[in-house]
Amino acid sequence: MSDKGKQIGDVAATFEADTGSAGIVKTRHVTVARPPDVLTLECGRTLGPVSVAYETYGTLSEAADNAILVCHALSGDAHVAGFHAEKDQRAGWWDMLVGPGKALDTEKYFVICANVLGGCGGTTGPASVDPVSGEKYATSFPIVTIADMVNVQALLLDRLGIPRLLAAIGGSMGGMQVLQFAVAYPERLHLAIPIACAAYQPTQAVAFNEVGRQAIMADPDWNLGEYYGKGRRRPDKGLAVARMLGHITYLSDPAMREKFGDRPQEARDYTFTFSADFEVERYLRHQGVSFTGRFDANSYLYITKAIDYFDLARGRASLAEALRGTRSRFLVMAFSSDWLHPPYQLKEIVTALRASHRHVTYYEVATHYGHDAFLLEREKMEGVIAAFLNSGIKSFGPLGSQER
């Protein structure tokens, strides 16, 4: 625990618990925006019905006052913790923080995570069947935004009987959803924990996403998005290149040096071919290829576009104005070596919140893991998050005047 953690309170400083796994969990599905209802998207088009894949952990209290929504990042899904089967080798993507005795303690909290709209983890997206045509949407799927994703999260909460969240938390695109939720549903969110993100997609990050999209679209197997048919090949090569590129942005220069060690020292270690001579090349190639087995290229296009469109201040005078209507308490978390969303971008959120007289705590983790740190730095994150959640239990309740 860093010294900064202690600023939050004694709970953080003394956080220590016997932790365990969330155990075997199952992905469930609900359908929202069923006729006659429909989901009106930010682009103006409508969509429905929308199937939502989600998982829950722990038990919702009778007062429904212990619910925490976890929002996933670009390549995540609803499977945030535990295992899908006894033989599962790999736990959910944020297992380090979600489970009995962990920061998001499933003995205390009811944790929910849903696959985002446009995704490929069970929620309606471009690989889903369009009920009108009976064919898969492919690129006839409408462009969705972070706001649209959050609207679907809210519809899911309606179905689960959760009028107000104790907290929403997420890193990267997950953090963008947290911010958007706080703005769109101020009465429904007590604690907001945006991590390793920004209030708008920075230009450099747009650039990386655009190159990833162009890599996918350059793959002839992409075929203008129509690759789901029988006998068709998927644009795996393009998607692998996009993913390799993504992974560079998730690491940092020092993290790479630590992770992949020193350069080969001897001439005999060079193959003098286009083989992967360096560990980093082998790592990236592996990441690229393995990603194609679990992700849909069209979803990659749609979700990166949603991220690129994100701008909380758009159409408003300032970010502070956009945040003025929020009613949440914020814990904004940054990572020192994150160059996709450097600390200054998180500090912009903090400055805007303070200008709007919102309740906000800023926490910067010293790390060299880069953007990936939000998936790795358990020890440096868990204390401050646990303490912040704990503080929220006491102040939670029907929206009181002190929150307005």
Place this chain on the structure above:
Amino acid sequence: MSDKGKQIGDVAATFEADTGSAGIVKTRHVTVARPPDVLTLECGRTLGPVSVAYETYGTLSEAADNAILVCHALSGDAHVAGFHAEKDQRAGWWDMLVGPGKALDTEKYFVICANVLGGCGGTTGPASVDPVSGEKYATSFPIVTIADMVNVQALLLDRLGIPRLLAAIGGSMGGMQVLQFAVAYPERLHLAIPIACAAYQPTQAVAFNEVGRQAIMADPDWNLGEYYGKGRRRPDKGLAVARMLGHITYLSDPAMREKFGDRPQEARDYTFTFSADFEVERYLRHQGVSFTGRFDANSYLYITKAIDYFDLARGRASLAEALRGTRSRFLVMAFSSDWLHPPYQLKEIVTALRASHRHVTYYEVATHYGHDAFLLEREKMEGVIAAFLNSGIKSFGPLGSQER
């Protein structure tokens, strides 16, 4: 001129001159490594004959003591300054520094620039015809290294009757060649000016190059490198993706924000399609497409591999040991916002040179242009370079004991 420039001497502080264009220049060719000679490469294979495309500017003095070798970067060529024809719209790639009255003053110096081995600007590379098979080399071309490139530069100097250079200068891969030249030909280089580079290719930069190569190789038109035949399409889509990615690394986050302005503010500015909504997307797409008209994809593979293999300390105890045998005076130049080769990488060279008791000056340009700054920051570079070259004229001569 920044304050730091003044440290170099009064010449830098007072650098001001009427400058002009190098005028109309012509690319010339010589053939080196002609039978019975042959070029033995670092990989162990041999190559020859090797055609070298080069340009010269100014006049070689009778004593042959005013020659400056300019080394180009990944996508550069021999055309460093001036124009190829009266109607040329675009001057050579370093026209800002090379010409009458400019930092590399062609009224005083004889400036030489050659396309690198493996390139596609006239020097032998993968698109050249293999004299043995009568076919283009394609991927039968041997893997070349920065050391091989520099050996070819030295053969060119032999042909031009230049036993010893007043200076060698270059940015990025050009800087790597300067360092390599100083190590491989200590008696032949008086002043070494490596700019925006490193003594070894850093892991993160290897990673970016590898993704670029994978993008090219993922293009079915690459066809394992065999795309030169009649009726064949070139792997333009893959090469464009590689180039787009490269351009991101040449800029900086602040430079992007300045260059591409603020985000669209109004909802109506979003197309809600996969079109290029943002200026940065249009810029990258343009850079990618226009590059394919002037560059060969196989050369991109070979040259990036040469860069990735570069490691001056490889097989030696330390970088300082590698530099101990040099006899040049060094001006090492870094750019504050360069994140492809951040200042710390240039400082490592300086530290190693000092540890080897070499004569070295470090100059860091404050800029937000990122790696691209070495092609843009004329005013911040020209004074210190001119002064350093001027100081070298006085101390130039047959290698004296003071240099040993």
